[in-house]
Amino acid sequence: MTAKRGGRIVLEALDIEIGEGATAVVGPSGAGKSTLLRLLNRLADPDSGRVLFGGRDLRDLDPLEVRRRAALVPQLPALLGGTVGDEVGAARRFCRQAPEPDVEGSLSRAGLDPGYATRRSDRLSVGEAQRVMLARALALEPEVLLLDEPTSALDAAARDEIEWTLQNLETERSLTVVLVTHDRAQAKRLATRTIELSTAIPAGEGSR
Amino acid sequence: MIGGAVTLTELGVILILVAVAIALSRYRSVDLERDLMLAVVRSFVQLSALGYVIQAIFDSESIWLVCLLLAAMVAFGTFTAGRRAASVPGQYPIILFALSLAAALTLGLIVVLGVFPPTPRYLIPVGGIVIGNSMTAIAVSLDRLGDEVHRATGELEATLALGATWRQASTGLVARSLRSAMIPLIDQTKTTGLVTLPGAMVGMLVAGAEPLEAVRLQLILLWSLLGSVAMAAVIATSLGSRGFFTPAHQLRDLERPAE
Numbered sequence: 001m002t003a004k005r006g007g008r009i010v011l012e013a014l015d016i017e018i019g020e021g022a023t024a025v026v027g028p029s030g031a032g033k034s035t036l037l038r039l040l041n042r043l044a045d046p047d048s049g050r051v052l053f054g055g056r057d058l059r060d061l062d063p064l065e066v067r068r069r070a071a072l073v074p075q076l077p078a079l080l081g082g083t084v085g086d087e088v089g090a091a092r093r094f095c096r097q098a099p100e101p102d103v104e105g106s107l108s109r110a111g112l113d114p115g116y117a118t119r120r121s122d123r124l125s126v127g128e129a130q131r132v133m134l135a136r137a138l139a140l141e142p143e144v145l146l147l148d149e150p151t152s153a154l155d156a157a158a159r160d161e162i163e164w165t166l167q168n169l170e171t172e173r174s175l176t177v178v179l180v181t182h183d184r185a186q187a188k189r190l191a192t193r194t195i196e197l198s199t200a201i202p203a204g205e206g207s208r
Numbered sequence: 209m210i211g212g213a214v215t216l217t218e219l220g221v222i223l224i225l226v227a228v229a230i231a232l233s234r235y236r237s238v239d240l241e242r243d244l245m246l247a248v249v250r251s252f253v254q255l256s257a258l259g260y261v262i263q264a265i266f267d268s269e270s271i272w273l274v275c276l277l278l279a280a281m282v283a284f285g286t287f288t289a290g291r292r293a294a295s296v297p298g299q300y301p302i303i304l305f306a307l308s309l310a311a312a313l314t315l316g317l318i319v320v321l322g323v324f325p326p327t328p329r330y331l332i333p334v335g336g337i338v339i340g341n342s343m344t345a346i347a348v349s350l351d352r353l354g355d356e357v358h359r360a361t362g363e364l365e366a367t368l369a370l371g372a373t374w375r376q377a378s379t380g381l382v383a384r385s386l387r388s389a390m391i392p393l394i395d396q397t398k399t400t401g402l403v404t405l406p407g408a409m410v411g412m413l414v415a416g417a418e419p420l421e422a423v424r425l426q427l428i429l430l431w432s433l434l435g436s437v438a439m440a441a442v443i444a445t446s447l448g449s450r451g452f453f454t455p456a457h458q459l460r461d462l463e464r465p466a467e
Contacts, residue, residue, distance in 0.1 A: 004461070005461055007461075038365075041369060042456060042458065043365055043368060043369060043458055043459070044458055044461070045454075045456070045458070059456075063456040063457050063458070064371045064372075064373065064457060065371070067368065067369050067370065067371045068370075068371040071369070071370075072366075072369040074362060074365065074366045074369065076362050078362045078363045078365075078366030078367075080363070080366075080367060090367075090370055090372075091370040091371050091372075094367075094370060094371055094372040094373070094376050095371050095372075098371055133366075136370065137370075140370070140371070
């Protein structure tokens with residue numbers, strides 16, 4: 001498949017298969033790592049080619065359901081406001097078909113004390129916000145977890161903690177994880193397979 | 209001047225104040241002399257032309273000519289607001305629809321409820337005020353909506369990623385855009401009479417009307433405007449926000465138009 005963003009081709013003639021377990025996607029910035037994640041939960045569509053999920057074309061599935069089954073944790077903190085509990089239960093507010101959120105369970109799986117549920121989400125540190133976003137995604141009980149640079153905004157100690165949380169998640173439940181990172185060492189620590197994207201397409205080429 | 213009628217001589221005399229403005233602009237090197245003169249000439253030409261048109265419509269007493277004039281105001285308002293709302297995809301038809309509907313509903317209600325008779329003398333000035341204020345509210349709300357969407361891309365996509373529909377994801381932005389469009393008029397309505405005397409009331413007082421009569425007319429206008437501005441902005445932002453998303457609830461990959 002091929003995908004453009006902002007008029008620039010960021011993924012070209014990509015043909016990959018992501019299996020169960022943990023897969024890391026590495027490559028320099030601009031290589032289309034984030035775009036790939038957005039294609040996997042249909043926040044974007046490829047300009048040519050298709051994305052199959054369990055053998056079915058994503059375009060044939062309900063996009064909102066796809067996003068609940070393949071939950072994305074974005075790179076930058078994007079919290080919706082209110083308490084951490086509201087945050088973790090947000091998906092259920094949007095759709096009655098979303099699972100009843102297990103707020104405390106999701107928080108502890110994301111490595112946060114369940115007491116966080118009553119805290120205001122705009123008073124969190126970056127690391128805490130990252131974990132709340134992880135808990136929010138886990139509350140969807142997804143089959144696939146899409147992580148976009150989950151530790152890029154964190155210091156080494158906070159990074160180690162998140163990595164530890166992620167490793168626990170992988171072993172605890174059969175969750176397919178796609179991890180985007182620019183850190184090859186992290187890819188090696190967290191994933192069993194690595195997909196390498198390169199910046200083959202310089203800016204300017206392939207413009208609309 | 210007697211009983212509100214102004215002669216051309218009196219009009220000429222008041223240009224002294226424009227001359228003061230031009231002199232001050234030159235004195236303090238503000239460099240607005242040309243703009244000031246252009247403003248004076250344009251206001252004279254535009255308002256005189258409008259005066260002749262309205263006089264002709266008054267003489268004909270044709271409701272169709274009134275509708276034609278109001279339609280022309282809507283068209284011009286659509287064009288003006290559309291340029292301000294350049295960041296909203298497909299803005300022109302949306303603005304045309306919002307402005308027409310808000311104006312038609314407001315004027316229709318005023319006439320049906322018997323507040324004003326459906327004659328040119330009432331429909332033209334009230335229509336003009338309604339369309340003008342609705343146009344501003346639409347322009348402000350859509351301009352703000354475009355800014356909000358471009359600034360909050362991350363938040364929007366994070367919300368969509370949780371399985372929210374585009375409408376759920378954009379609720380907060382739409383509300384903020386509506387607030388920015390409504391607040392100026394609400395504030396103006398709150399402070400009216402304390403800081404400034406509103407235009408219609410000034411006109412009636414100068415023309416010799418009783419103060420309380422002028423107040424009642426002004427209140428009718430202000431309260432009607434609250435309704436029409438709210439309708440116009442809600443319709444425009446509801447339809448305008450849709451254009452930022454695909455039917456599959458994806459944020460469109462839009463390039464920001466040059467400002």
